Amino acid sequence: MTSISGRAWVFGDGVNTDVMAPGLFFKAPLEVLAAHCMEAIEPAFAANIVVGDIVVAGRNFGVGSAREQAPMALQHLGVGAILAESYGRIFYRNALSFGIPTLLFPQAGEIVAGDELVIDPLAGRIENRTRAKMYTVAGLPEHLMAMVSAGGLMPYLKQRLSAQGAS
Amino acid sequence: MGYSIAQKIIARAAGRDSVTPGEIVTCSVDLALLLDSGGPRRIWPRLKELGAGVWDPDKIVVVTDHFTPAVDAESAAILQLTRDFVREFEIPRFFDMQGIGHVVLTENGFVQPGMFACGGDSHSSNGGAFGCYMVGFGAIEMTGVVVTGEIWLQVPETVRVNWSGAFGPGVAAKDIMLMLCRELGINNAFKVIEFGGDTVAGMTMNERATLTNMAAEMGAETGIVEPDDTTLAAIRAGGQHPDAAALDWCSDADTDYEAVHNFVATELAPQVAAPHSPANSGPVGEVTNVRVDQAYIGACVGAKLSDLHMVAEVLNGRTVAGGTRLLIAPASQQVIVDATTDGTMKILVDAGAYLLPTGCGACAALGAGILAEDEVCISSTNRNFKGRMGANSASVYLGSPYTVAASAVAGQIADPREMLV
Ligand code: SF4
Numbered sequence: 001m002t003s004i005s006g007r008a009w010v011f012g013d014g015v016n017t018d019v020m021a022p023g024l025f026f027k028a029p030l031e032v033l034a035a036h037c038m039e040a041i042e043p044a045f046a047a048n049i050v051v052g053d054i055v056v057a058g059r060n061f062g063v064g065s066a067r068e069q070a071p072m073a074l075q076h077l078g079v080g081a082i083l084a085e086s087y088g089r090i091f092y093r094n095a096l097s098f099g100i101p102t103l104l105f106p107q108a109g110e111i112v113a114g115d116e117l118v119i120d121p122l123a124g125r126i127e128n129r130t131r132a133k134m135y136t137v138a139g140l141p142e143h144l145m146a147m148v149s150a151g152g153l154m155p156y157l158k159q160r161l162s163a164q165g166a167s
Numbered sequence: 168m169g170y171s172i173a174q175k176i177i178a179r180a181a182g183r184d185s186v187t188p189g190e191i192v193t194c195s196v197d198l199a200l201l202l203d204s205g206g207p208r209r210i211w212p213r214l215k216e217l218g219a220g221v222w223d224p225d226k227i228v229v230v231t232d233h234f235t236p237a238v239d240a241e242s243a244a245i246l247q248l249t250r251d252f253v254r255e256f257e258i259p260r261f262f263d264m265q266g267i268g269h270v271v272l273t274e275n276g277f278v279q280p281g282m283f284a285c286g287g288d289s290h291s292s293n294g295g296a297f298g299c300y301m302v303g304f305g306a307i308e309m310t311g312v313v314v315t316g317e318i319w320l321q322v323p324e325t326v327r328v329n330w331s332g333a334f335g336p337g338v339a340a341k342d343i344m345l346m347l348c349r350e351l352g353i354n355n356a357f358k359v360i361e362f363g364g365d366t367v368a369g370m371t372m373n374e375r376a377t378l379t380n381m382a383a384e385m386g387a388e389t390g391i392v393e394p395d396d397t398t399l400a401a402i403r404a405g406g407q408h409p410d411a412a413a414l415d416w417c418s419d420a421d422t423d424y425e426a427v428h429n430f431v432a433t434e435l436a437p438q439v440a441a442p443h444s445p446a447n448s449g450p451v452g453e454v455t456n457v458r459v460d461q462a463y464i465g466a467c468v469g470a471k472l473s474d475l476h477m478v479a480e481v482l483n484g485r486t487v488a489g490g491t492r493l494l495i496a497p498a499s500q501q502v503i504v505d506a507t508t509d510g511t512m513k514i515l516v517d518a519g520a521y522l523l524p525t526g527c528g529a530c531a532a533l534g535a536g537i538l539a540e541d542e543v544c545i546s547s548t549n550r551n552f553k554g555r556m557g558a559n560s561a562s563v564y565l566g567s568p569y570t571v572a573a574s575a576v577a578g579q580i581a582d583p584r585e586m587l588v
Contacts, residue, residue, distance in 0.1 A: 014353070014444065018552040022559075023532035026204075027234075027241035040559040060354045063386055064552060065531070066205060066289040068305040088386060089356040090289055094305035143191050143319065153307055157217055157314060 004080040004101060005118040005129075006052035008111050009045060011038075013058035017091055020062070021069035034073040051078030054119065056111045058084065062091025071095040081119050083108055083126065096144055099152030105137050121148070169419020171325035173359040173391055176300040176416065180283035181320075188324045188425070193317050198226055198277065198301075200286035200294075201313075202268045204233035204533075205306035207252035208245050210287075213310045221256045222316035228260040228277060229253050230268035233533050235526040266499025266525045269293035269467040273376060274501050276405025280394040280413040285312060290467055290549065292387070295379035296372060297402065298394030298416050300359075303383065323357045323388040324425035325418075329364035332433035337583035339477060340374040341469065341547070341567035343430075344381035345438035345448040351428065353446045355387040358425065361418065362392050366432040372401040373473040380468040381549050384445040393417040437583055439545070440565040443553040451570055451582045461544040462487075462575035463556075464568055465496035465523070466530040469547025472502050472511075474568040479511045481572035481586050482518035488578030493520045493571075494536045496528035518576075532557050545574045 019040050025033040038045040055061075055074065061084035062070060071094045074082070082095060083105035095102040101121035111117070116129040124139035140148055147156040170178070170185060178186045180194035201207060206229060214220065221227060229249065237243035246263075253261040262271045269290055272278055280298035285291060287309040294301030304318065312318050328351070330343060351360075360382045367375060375392045382390025392398075394414055402409045440448035464470050464478055475497065487493045495515060497503045503525060506512045516522060523529075529536030530548045538544055538557035544564070546556065551563035566574070569583035576586065 016552045018531075018550070018555045022554050024537075024554070024557065026533060027239070027245070040553045060356075060386060063353060064289065064550060066287060066303045066305045068205065068209065068307050071305075086354060087356065089388060090303055090305050092356070094307055097305065097307040097311075141191070153311055154213060154216065157219075157311060161217060161219060161314075 003118055003120045004052065004054070005116065006054045006080050007050065008054050008056045008113060008115045008117050009049065010111055010113040011042070011055065011057040011061070014060045014063055015041065015057055016064035017062055017067050017070035017088070018064055021067050021073050026069070030069070030072060030076050033069055034076040037073040037077060046077060049077045049079070052080040053078065054117050055079050055082045056084070056105070056108050058108060059086045061087050063088035066090045068094045071098050071100055075100055081121060096148055097153040099148055101140065101148065103137055105135070107135055168423040169421040171359070171361060171418045171422045171424065172298065172393055172416055173300055173325050173361065174322065176281055176283055177320060177322055179281065186322045188322050190322050191319060192322060193319050194283050196226065196285055196312050196316050196318060197282040198228065198284040199309065199312050200268055200272060200284070200291060201227060201229045201309065202233060202288050203231040203245055203249045205287040205309065207249045209306035210310045210313055211248065211252050214314070217314065219314045221313050224256050224258045226316070227258050227313070228272060229258055230262045230271050231264055232267045233527045233531070235264045236524055266501065267467040267527060269380065270471060270498040273297065273372065274405055274499060276402040276407030279402055279407065279409050280398065280416040285318060289383045290380050292382045292389040293376050293380040293467055295382065295389050295391040296375035297398055298392060300389065300391065302389040321357055323359045325359045325361050325422065326355070327361045327363060327424045327427045329427065329429045330366035330432050331364045331429070332366060332431050334432050334435065335584070336587045337437055337569045338435050339567045339569060340370060340377035342435055342438040344378060344384065345440050345445060345565060346435065348384050348440065348445040349448045351385060353384060353386045353444065355385045358387050360385060360387045360390045362390060367392060368395065371473055372397060373471045377468055384549055437567060437570045439570060439580060440551060442551055442562040442564065445549065445551060445565060451566065451580065454564070454580045457564065457580040458543060459491050459545050459574050459579055460542040461538060462491060462493045462571050463529060463536060463544055463546040463548065464494070464571055465528045465546070466548040467498060468549040469568060470496055470498040470502065472505050474547060475502065475506045475511050475515065477568035478572040479514040481569055481576065481583055483514050485518055485576045485586070487519035487575045491575055491578045493575040494523055494529070495520045496523035496536065497525050499525055529556050531555060545571050545580055547571045
């Protein structure tokens with residue numbers, strides 16, 4: 001997995017999955033749902049995000065519902081990586097299962113909206129180019145590296161099933 | 168040092184003698200709950216992509232609840248796909264339009280002490296009331312479960328929460344959970360909340376399930392209650408036969424808990440959580456002059472038979488205030504049957520309640536009863552995030568069934584104790 005670079009979108013604590021994927025648009029196709037991602041708290045998000053941009057958040061990012069449409073909407077909009085102080089557990093697992101690099105970042109509060117970030121998810125290196133600062137955080141857990149590197153759970157399951165088929 | 172019931176179940180499911188918090192293990196799954204929301208509609212296309220089938224149809228339970236009854240072409244298609252999936256993979260335990268999955272599961276005695284179960288929904292922790300380790304995952308991970316019968320887990324710490332003493336009138340398990348969301352916070356990822364003490368031991372299974380259901384609101388891995396005779400009686404009432412050794416699943420006396428908290432139920436006042444978080448809670452007396460457009464009794468957590476009994480206790484001989492609507496979506500068909508048989512339903516409709524079909528309803532803005540712009544709702548559901556029940560500008564307060572019913576009568580958020588004396 002190569003490094004990821006993009007602008008930071010900064011959110012506070014406790015951003016929940018209902019806000020990322022509102023139930024009102026649940027039956028709509030992903031592109032419609034994604035257009036309303038974060039609308040309740042940051043109406044400009046879906047329209048202005050650029051592919052590769054990075055979501056930076058405080059504590060308990062993705063708390064709440066198990067809806068996988070939350071990370072799917074972020075991925076559809078082009079989010080390159082997620083950095084937060086802590087995560088809702090199902091969101092964290094879902095995001096990794098979609099192959100989105102999702103790192104614990106205790107110093108998330110030091111990032112300002114629009115900062116240029118470069119991230120190496122496996123090594124756990126985060127560079128803030130705008131403020132010329134480097135951070136080292138825990139890289140992806142070892143048992144998940146294979147899955148995230150493969151691009152997520154689906155490609156990983158494919159590898160596993162074809163290995164079984166071959167043996 | 169001893170082990171908690173959660174650690175013992177994980178160790179058994181992982182084929183290990185013991186496990187330590189923090190380590191990563193792979194567990195075999197005894198039961199997988201799939202709902203119409205994140206179940207077949209999201210899993211089946213992935214099975215096709217993988218060219219794979221389901222690992223064990225006998226270990227899967229499928230329930231339609233989020234999109235029932237069909238109200239438009241999309242929900243009809245989702246339900247149809249769910250039925251086709253069940254037929255294709257010959258899944259014997261399918262409950263179509265019978266109620267909310269978490270409640271259907273417990274009503275049928277399917278979750279039993281010592282099981283390692285998972286569900287494609289965050290409130291899967293509901294099943295933990297029965298002394299099993301039941302935990303929610305997203306549909307992508309449930310795809311992995313359905314194909315392999317396995318899931319990875321980082322062994323969680325256990326936090327023990329003891330409650331002692333009897334509730335005062337108008338206070339219920341829901342008030343415990345709204346209070347705990349505030350006191351212990353909603354950031355308990357990778358922790359199991361184990362509920363105990365004489366208050367919990369004296370609770371019905373419905374009330375215990377309210378505790379474990381809302382462990383999800385605390386952000387926990389799951390919630391759990393050690394099994395006892397009440398647990399086994401409920402499983403038998405569901406038509407199942409619990410293992411003779413079921414009561415051996417319990418925490419050791421010298422369990423190494425991450426923390427132990429002791430609370431007294433006698434002192435607890437009815438709680439209300441203000442918008443937009445379950446942690447934004449306080450005694451009902453602190454919420455004054457909040458006019459209510461809609462009072463909602465619904466969801467896996469707040470529309471079981473015991474919840475309707477609480478509502479009826481308040482509504483008996485009273486009527487819903489003008490300008491306020493009281494909507495009731497019972498948690499299952501069985502609840503409708505039981506509440507009709509025992510006379511509860513008559514009290515509810517005589518008071519002016521508007522009855523909705525069973526299912527998730529307005530809880531997640533998927534079914535009937537959603538809120539318009541700027542409306543105010545008090546709800547017996549478990550979440551009040553912005554936009555959760557409809558318009559982003561709507562305000563949702565959470566309370567127990569007692570408090571929701573009292574507020575419907577008063578037309579504003581009200582203390583149920585004043586109506587129960
Ligand atoms: S009733 Fe609400 S909380 Fe319960 S499963 Fe349905 S949507 Fe989720």
